[in-house]
Amino acid sequence: MVLVVLPVARLVEIVVREGAGTSKLILSSPEVRTAAVNSVGLSVAVMLLAVPLGTAMAVGLRHSDVPGRAFWRVAVLLPVVVPEFVLGYSWTQAYGRAGFTDALVGVHWQGVLGPGGVLAVLVASTAPVAYLLAAVGLAARAEPDLERAARASGASGTTVLRTVTLPLLRPSLAAASVLVFVLSLQSFAVPQVMGAPAGFTTLTTKIYADLSFASDPLSFVEAVALALVLVLLTAAVVAPADATLSPRLRVTRVAEPAGAPFSRRPSASRWVAAGLGSYLVVAVGLPLLALLSAALTRAVGLPPRPSNWTLDNFCLVIDQRSIEALGRSVGLAVLAASVLVVIGGCVALLEHRRFGRGVATMSILTLALPGSTLAVALLITYGRWLAGSLVLILVAYLAKLWALAHRPITGALDRLVPEELYAARASGATRLTAARTVALRPMAPALLGAWLVCFLTALHEVTMSSLLYGPGSETLAVIVLNSQELGRIGPTAALSVLLTLLMAVPALPLWVLSRRLRLRRPADTVPDPTRRENAQHARARG
Amino acid sequence: MSGPVLVLDQVTKRFRTVAALEAVDLQVGHGELVAIVGPSGCGKSTMLRSVAGLTTIDSGRIVVGGRDVAGPGVFIPPEERHIGVVFQDLALFPHLDVAGNVAFGVPRGERRSSRAREVLDLVGLTGLESRYPHELSGGEQQRVALARALAPRPDVVLLDEPFSHLDRNLRMEVRDHTIEVLRAAAATGVFVTHDQEEAMAVGDRVAVMRSGRFEQVAAPETVFHAPVSRFVATFLGEADFVAGTRFGTRVDTVLGQLPVTSAGTGRCEVMLRPHELTIDEDADGDGIVERTDFRGAVVMHHVTLSEGSRIRAQRPHTEPVKAGTRVRVRPVLTHPLVAFAVP
Numbered sequence: 001m002v003l004v005v006l007p008v009a010r011l012v013e014i015v016v017r018e019g020a021g022t023s024k025l026i027l028s029s030p031e032v033r034t035a036a037v038n039s040v041g042l043s044v045a046v047m048l049l050a051v052p053l054g055t056a057m058a059v060g061l062r063h064s065d066v067p068g069r070a071f072w073r074v075a076v077l078l079p080v081v082v083p084e085f086v087l088g089y090s091w092t093q094a095y096g097r098a099g100f101t102d103a104l105v106g107v108h109w110q111g112v113l114g115p116g117g118v119l120a121v122l123v124a125s126t127a128p129v130a131y132l133l134a135a136v137g138l139a140a141r142a143e144p145d146l147e148r149a150a151r152a153s154g155a156s157g158t159t160v161l162r163t164v165t166l167p168l169l170r171p172s173l174a175a176a177s178v179l180v181f182v183l184s185l186q187s188f189a190v191p192q193v194m195g196a197p198a199g200f201t202t203l204t205t206k207i208y209a210d211l212s213f214a215s216d217p218l219s220f221v222e223a224v225a226l227a228l229v230l231v232l233l234t235a236a237v238v239a240p241a242d243a244t245l246s247p248r249l250r251v252t253r254v255a256e257p258a259g260a261p262f263s264r265r266p267s268a269s270r271w272v273a274a275g276l277g278s279y280l281v282v283a284v285g286l287p288l289l290a291l292l293s294a295a296l297t298r299a300v301g302l303p304p305r306p307s308n309w310t311l312d313n314f315c316l317v318i319d320q321r322s323i324e325a326l327g328r329s330v331g332l333a334v335l336a337a338s339v340l341v342v343i344g345g346c347v348a349l350l351e352h353r354r355f356g357r358g359v360a361t362m363s364i365l366t367l368a369l370p371g372s373t374l375a376v377a378l379l380i381t382y383g384r385w386l387a388g389s390l391v392l393i394l395v396a397y398l399a400k401l402w403a404l405a406h407r408p409i410t411g412a413l414d415r416l417v418p419e420e421l422y423a424a425r426a427s428g429a430t431r432l433t434a435a436r437t438v439a440l441r442p443m444a445p446a447l448l449g450a451w452l453v454c455f456l457t458a459l460h461e462v463t464m465s466s467l468l469y470g471p472g473s474e475t476l477a478v479i480v481l482n483s484q485e486l487g488r489i490g491p492t493a494a495l496s497v498l499l500t501l502l503m504a505v506p507a508l509p510l511w512v513l514s515r516r517l518r519l520r521r522p523a524d525t526v527p528d529p530t531r532r533e534n535a536q537h538a539r540a541r542g
Numbered sequence: 543m544s545g546p547v548l549v550l551d552q553v554t555k556r557f558r559t560v561a562a563l564e565a566v567d568l569q570v571g572h573g574e575l576v577a578i579v580g581p582s583g584c585g586k587s588t589m590l591r592s593v594a595g596l597t598t599i600d601s602g603r604i605v606v607g608g609r610d611v612a613g614p615g616v617f618i619p620p621e622e623r624h625i626g627v628v629f630q631d632l633a634l635f636p637h638l639d640v641a642g643n644v645a646f647g648v649p650r651g652e653r654r655s656s657r658a659r660e661v662l663d664l665v666g667l668t669g670l671e672s673r674y675p676h677e678l679s680g681g682e683q684q685r686v687a688l689a690r691a692l693a694p695r696p697d698v699v700l701l702d703e704p705f706s707h708l709d710r711n712l713r714m715e716v717r718d719h720t721i722e723v724l725r726a727a728a729a730t731g732v733f734v735t736h737d738q739e740e741a742m743a744v745g746d747r748v749a750v751m752r753s754g755r756f757e758q759v760a761a762p763e764t765v766f767h768a769p770v771s772r773f774v775a776t777f778l779g780e781a782d783f784v785a786g787t788r789f790g791t792r793v794d795t796v797l798g799q800l801p802v803t804s805a806g807t808g809r810c811e812v813m814l815r816p817h818e819l820t821i822d823e824d825a826d827g828d829g830i831v832e833r834t835d836f837r838g839a840v841v842m843h844h845v846t847l848s849e850g851s852r853i854r855a856q857r858p859h860t861e862p863v864k865a866g867t868r869v870r871v872r873p874v875l876t877h878p879l880v881a882f883a884v885p
Contacts, residue, residue, distance in 0.1 A: 143633065145631055146633045148596050149633040150646065151620040152594055152623075152625060152626065153647025153691075154649070155621055155647070156619075163646075167637045170637070
């Protein structure tokens with residue numbers, strides 16, 4: 001854990017060395033206080049909006065009778081694939097003054113640059129996380145039989161939701177709240193793109209400003225102190241939550257996929273689909289369209305008409321510098337993802353044997369450790385040798401994305417059926433052969449998934465890269481951010497489109513492949529004839 | 543109360559092209575317990591779900607407590623059907639304690655906690671009100687599920703393989719207790735199982751289901767001793783068939799002349815259960831013991847007769863006959879046998 005523990009220890013050391021006086025001075029400055037209040041307030045607001053939104057989507061999409069359910073299930077995750085600062089930038093292009101809606105129907109939202117816009121985009125980009133946790137919780141905890149039992153006992157649909165489904169989901173929702181809070185607290189790109197122009201600062205943007213624009217040594221210490229404040233805030237939320245929630249989340253039962261829950265009035269299902277559709281159009285569809293239109297339009301302010309379309313912006317941005325940056329981004333992401341999957345796999349295996357939960361908790365903490373803090377810490381610790389180099393960025397990725405790789409791999413390891421390994425051993429396979437022939441195949445989707453998540457996250461990582469890059473080590477995301485700060489609307493939009501396409505290109509085929517790889521186990525591992533009967537009925541039904 | 547509490551009238555349900563229920567008729571009287579038994583996939587769980595309102599039916603009519611709950615243009619949602627269900631996996635609410643689970647379905651108007659206590663007393667769980675499901679043993683969880691189903695005083699209680707998750711010894715005990723409670727509550731019940739013995743022990747009547755139809759609905763004694771088809775005969779208990787020629791109510795077979803219940807002429811098969819046959823060692827006998835199964839109190843002998851058919855005969859465990867011994871097979875009859883015409 002040279003990657004994490006040592007650097008954070010150095011942070012503490014610096015603040016201590018500077019003395020209590022300096023720290024107090026920094027922490028009592030009104031600017032810092034505003035930033036801290038903004039950060040916490042923003043995170044709470046995002047949490048209060050994103051978790052109900054995500055839960056509503058999960059509950060709505062649970063019923064098999066929603067038209068096009070398979071499509072919606074993927075579509076609600078779209079905001080995750082779009083880099084969040086691209087999403088933020090798209091919103092400004094879509095709803096800001098002289099934006100897309102302004103040009104088309106003369107409506108614009110004054111507050112899109114500012115706390116309101118930051119809040120809206122963060123909600124849109126974290127709601128899928130809440131959705132995922134709620135959906136997993138629904139699948140694992142709220143078994144359809146429980147709802148059937150409640151209905152048979154005389155509870156109506158809404159009563160079931162209130163008295164059975166939501167209470168069962170409580171641990172999952174609490175976990176989602178914590179995660180969304182932490183993600184919002186750490187978010188840098190969205191406040192930077194949408195908040196900073198309106199003078200709305202958060203802890204993360206303040207750290208960035210301190211490191212990039214001020215040369216005064218005190219501002220460096222201030223950045224370090226703020227990084228620590230960020231860690232403390234995170235720890236204050238995560239530590240108690242982890243202690244109380246993790247045992248409760250762990251006792252989940254494996255859901256029997258026996259039968260879908262209730263059929264409802266068809267109108268309800270249509271409402272779900274309509275609601276989701278309009279939400280996605282507003283949150284993702286229109287903004288991305290606006291982005292595309294800004295990228296294609298000859299000059300700012302011209303209406304988005306074919307006569308004004310041009311590819312000049314793309315030609316402008318596809319230069320030596322951005323192509324090199326593109327190469328670096330992809331290379332870094334591939335390298336980071338591959339290293340992480342290999343290390344993650346080894347550690348997961350070891351952990352399975354001996355260390356128990358220690359490593360797991362550690363890896364979660366690195367995820368909770370704000371990117372800004374980690375970047376500052378790494379800069380202090382290894383900056384002497386590695387400042388401005390790609391290696392330092394790679395190290396930062398490895399440290400930060402650790403948990404992303406670790407989680408799915410241990411999860412898949414837990415789901416392995418030990419009897420299959422025993423069967424392989426009993427049939428004469430050595431330990432290694434058994435692992436290779438029996439365990440690797442069912443784990444393939446998880447390994448691929450872990451790789452994909454790490455790759456995509458690394459590709460659009462900007463919080464740490466923007467603090468760590470030097471001449472000749474900019475990533476594509478950093479170039480987009482810089483271009484946006486320079487106010488070059490057309491080129492920024494063009495770069496954003498390129499970056500988004502870059503994410504979609506490997507994501508789609510890999511996603512299809514990982515679905516293909518998913519194994520179907522015989523449903524009836526328990527030799528119970530009635531279960532098979534139910535499964536048959538469920539299959540016949542739909 | 544007069545009239546049946548539960549009526550199924552020509553109920554049909556299809557999954558795509560497969561008929562899960564094919565024109566099913568059933569009437570269950572007040573306080574009666576009907577056991578539905580059949581091999582897996584025969585449609586018994588679908589029938590239960592149709593009654594509960596957990597699935598819709600394609601045609602026919604279901605009446606609960608004198609009220610149409612499903613039929614042409616009618617679908618009453620499950621919460622308004624006045625039924626209680628004990629699920630196969632029990633489906634106890636893990637976030638509610640025992641009292642909370644039991645009181646769940648009791649209407650708001652009533653004093654819910656006192657009703658819960660009353661039912662818990664009935665199932666013998668007094669004192670465990672504040673425990674959570676995971677803190678209970680399998681048998682106790684079973685009782686909570688039963689109590690929850692009974693608490694709202696439903697017109698009909700549906701039990702879907704409620705004991706399948708218990709091991710054999712506990713299953714007997716819990717089953718007897720459940721029946722006692724259902725009788726004490728004067729509940730009308732429909733009980734689904736794939737275990738024939740359980741069906742005959744539990745039901746006032748046993749309904750044998752096959753491919754979405756009822757083959758026979760009758761008292762346990764009737765379905766056992768007077769099955770209407772070879773399927774019912776073999777599904778409920780062990781049965782072998784000996785070919786013969788019928789003259790009125792007597793059939794000539796390799797085992798001699800056997801009395802049968804139905805008169806007729808021509809070729810037929812007579813059903814014989816292992817307890818209706820015995821074997822004696824006899825060097826001139828026309829059967830050979832192929833193998834023996836030790837079953838505790840009795841030993842089952844698999845015997846091949848000279849004309850090729852195989853039958854099973856049981857003897858007390860103190861007098862087994864070794865495999866390979868030549869034996870004479872002798873019917874020990876207390877009543878006429880059932881004969882099925884050979885098509």
